[in-house]
Amino acid sequence: MAVTDSVDAGVGPALVETIQDIEAGDLLVVNGDTRTWDVTDVVERAIEDPTDDRESKRVLRLNSRSAVFGLELVRYPDHHEVSLYALESPDWTEDGRAFDVDDVEVLDQRVPWVVVSGGKAEKYHFPDPQAAAYGEAAPACGAGNQGSTYRITRCNAVVPAYSGCKDCLRHAKPVTLQAVRCPDCRKHICQGVLQRVEAAAIDGLSITCPQCGFDSIVDAELAGEFADID
Structure with missing residues (x-):
């Protein structure tokens, strides 16, 4: 991560959102x-000091093992600024430093079906x-408890x-694959969840229809959310 003394202004609207x-x-x-x-706390605060150019800030407390960082989004009248602060770190070169923030990815924690061990698990x-x-x-991670039995x-x-x-x-980064049908006879071919793929890199699927013999590439509709969880 790049270290900064003054965070760059004018971060993009997608990152702000x-x-x-x-x-x-x-x-x-x-x-x-x-x-x-892990996001363990979120604080939003309006800044009403007339001498302060900032209008408000949103601070996220982040934990990862023994490290504690703060991700701060500050709103100004005409732009936003984002910074990442090392509050506690086992790496002394990070402690107390501020970093530029170029990208924040929120990991999707839920898919329709999951795997758990047969005994007590958390x-x-x-x-x-x-x-x-x-x-x-x-x-999917290939790990888990040695000797445990799993169920879906x-x-x-x-x-x-x-x-x-x-x-x-x-690492799995699942995305939903919407129902794929044969374009000639409309037979349902497949649907489900794709893992370890970049959705933007998939243009289509190569299918062979067992009903009419269609054999070519069809469009693939992917989405990052799962409508059938509940």
């Missing part, structure tokens, strides 16, 4: 860093797609008692 929508309990990746941050995993194809349950269940059956596995949340 993302930070404004973040709530306590969300998980974030900031600037593509290797850490996954976290859920995303299903490994290859295992699920054979009717088996395994964590609906996400709303374990939330909020369980928390999501950060490795699954960070």
